[in-house]
Amino acid sequence: MLNIYNSLTNQKEEFKPIVPGQVSMYVCGMTVYDFCHIGHARVLVVFDVVYRYLQHLGYDVNYVRNITDIDDKIINRANERGEDFYRLTQRFIDAMHEDADALGVLRPTKEPRATDSIGIMLKMIAELVSNGHAYQAPNGDVYFSVAKYKDYGQLSGKKIDELRSGERVEVDTQKNDPLDFVLWKSAKPGEPSWPSDYGDGRPGWHIECSAMSTQMLGNHFDIHGGGQDLQFPHHENEIAQSECCTGEKFVNYWMHNGFVRVNEEKMSKSLGNFFTLRDVSKDFKAEEIRYFILSSHYRSQLNYSEDQLNNARSALKRFYGALLGAEICEPLSNTDYQKRFEAALNDDFNTANAVAVLFDLVRDINRAKTEDSATVNALASLLKYLGGIIGLLQSDAESYLKGQVGDYSGLNDDKVDDLIKQRLDARDNRDWALADRIRDELTAARIVLEDGVGGTRWRRG
């Protein structure tokens, strides 16, 4: 039985889909004006695990993750570069796909772009205007009337009165109420725009998610996810717009992942303390980054540091070390390991706990290695199968361990094999000094040797 922590009620609840056997899930994706950083990677990976695990449980999952490809930042960036905004966003969409693929993130079922959905947004806006929940201001902008939605604040726990008293935004005289938010922005000269009954303009940020999610998943769907920073105002506003427009409940389960932090501070574009995936990938394998993300619970904060990534590196070496030499076959079914593993994931996707189960399995594999290979193969296959449920351990063990990343010395695999052969000769002659000298040479090139009964193995350290 799967339990999910619901941000709407602030407690874990048993997951029950609206339609038995099917899950409809929407996750707020990237605004594509720059490369993805580790914080973005966390959303991608966290909800990839949710997606994979729901499928593992046998659900037919309709997973929609949007792309915001029109907003102020995109326009500004395009202007700075003198590049057409559509070309700019296309470039970063391609980059995002490359990054996500590398991390082992499965493509969502659908990945709508905001600019392809303007029509449906305008329909929603028209409905909100006609039913009195929205109005057009003198300057042409269309705003949503927060005060007219009595349940506003249900997700973030905020109260309209308190928001108003803590108001820090300068009052926009165009709005009837400072809390109102924009649905349609009228275009300034030279900005990308779309025609509408309210004049040329572009959509506000919040309406796109309401439009694309309800269009693709229905007015009422199961799961909506995103980063914690979207809880307010973005998700709160989505609820308000959607429910005022459709008259139905919008979403049953809200999921929010915690931030990645750098030196006790949120990693964010505005603080400038972010590390892009591309930067980090110069020194670490994508799977190490994925493991790092999954080594803590998705709702807790995650501190980014090189030590943490090194820790992930050690962990994966241990996993792949256990897998090395085993023959992968049909995994054992109904094992205690699988039960514990699933119990962990059933508990609000507790990947940290699930990974701990995998380490117990590793110990059993390594123990069995001195005894019989059938047990090793069976347990290793189970390890690989369970790892696959959270998108880990799917590489070939030997190539993973020999794989290189970043600036290693120029020693290629053939040269390594050659040196190892020379060292073996030296060892046969009991010339330990020479053997050790060769090993030192390899060590300097970050090659680690392991002399075993079956010969000498090596890996890149």
Place this chain on the structure above:
RNA sequence: GGCUGGGUGGCAGAGUGGUCAUGCAGCGGCCUGCAAAGCCGUCAACGGCGGUUCGAUUCCGCCCUCAGCCUCCA
């Protein structure tokens, strides 16, 4: 100021009203020509003060403290 969520052993990070988390690091041993890897053993923690309880790191209250949101942000 309002609202969230935290404070666990050297580090990271789960969890529980009374027996082991787990990984890395450390220490002792086995294995090895020596290593490495692996295995066995081992050390060690629950922010502070009260309360409930036979017993609390785990429940309750207060305090201290950290992060996040309240403005764009995954």
